[in-house]
Amino acid sequence: MPDRPTLTTPTAVLRMSPVALLAVLFTVLGLSPAILADPALFGWLALAPALAATWVLRARTTADVRGLRVRGLWSSRTVEWERVSGVRFARRRSGRFGRFGVAVLTDSSELRLPCVTFRDLPALALASAGRIPDPFAALAATEK
Numbered sequence: 001m002p003d004r005p006t007l008t009t010p011t012a013v014l015r016m017s018p019v020a021l022l023a024v025l026f027t028v029l030g031l032s033p034a035i036l037a038d039p040a041l042f043g044w045l046a047l048a049p050a051l052a053a054t055w056v057l058r059a060r061t062t063a064d065v066r067g068l069r070v071r072g073l074w075s076s077r078t079v080e081w082e083r084v085s086g087v088r089f090a091r092r093r094s095g096r097f098g099r100f101g102v103a104v105l106t107d108s109s110e111l112r113l114p115c116v117t118f119r120d121l122p123a124l125a126l127a128s129a130g131r132i133p134d135p136f137a138a139l140a141a142t143e144k
Contacts, residue, residue: 012127014115015060024053059114063127068103072114079103079111081131089118 027049034042055073062069067080086104101116116124125134 009065009129010123010127011062011064012120012123013060013062014113014120014123016056016115018056020056021053024049024056027052061113061116063124065127065129068111068113070111070113072112077111079105081128083107084131087113087116087121087124087132 028046031042031045031049035045051073058071058073060071062071065081067078068084069078070076083105084103085106087101088104089101090099099117101113101118101120103111103113105111121132122134122136125132125137
């Protein structure tokens with residue numbers, strides 16, 4: 001049987017760069033003298049780099065034609081595109097959600113999108129099959 005080309009919908013997996021683990025490594029190296037000097041007193045300091053490494057390896061937002069799958073440090077959640085009314089970003093880094101995007105749901109609740117920044121909107125638009133607009137493509141169309 002001849003091979004037929006299959007049309008697959010793209011999936012966008014947005015996560016932290018593994019290079020962020022270097023910061024965790026340097027934190028461990030910086031804390032190790034205190035932890036090794038008195039483990040009973042400073043041993044709890046090892047939790048911070050362990051949590052940071054877990055966040056870097058676990059946190060991600062996956063988008064496809066079905067919806068969004070959000071994975072944080074402690075939990076996961078799946079939301080269909082029909083429940084998403086838009087995506088917004090804070091004007092400043094300081095704020096409840098920091099620099100990551102927020103999906104605004106149809107019931108006016110918000111869902112934090114870990115690892116999704118404004119520059120990730122083209123990938124999110126492609127994976128959502130146009131449900132999330134690509135502002136860069138719209139800008140390029142108006143400039144022509």
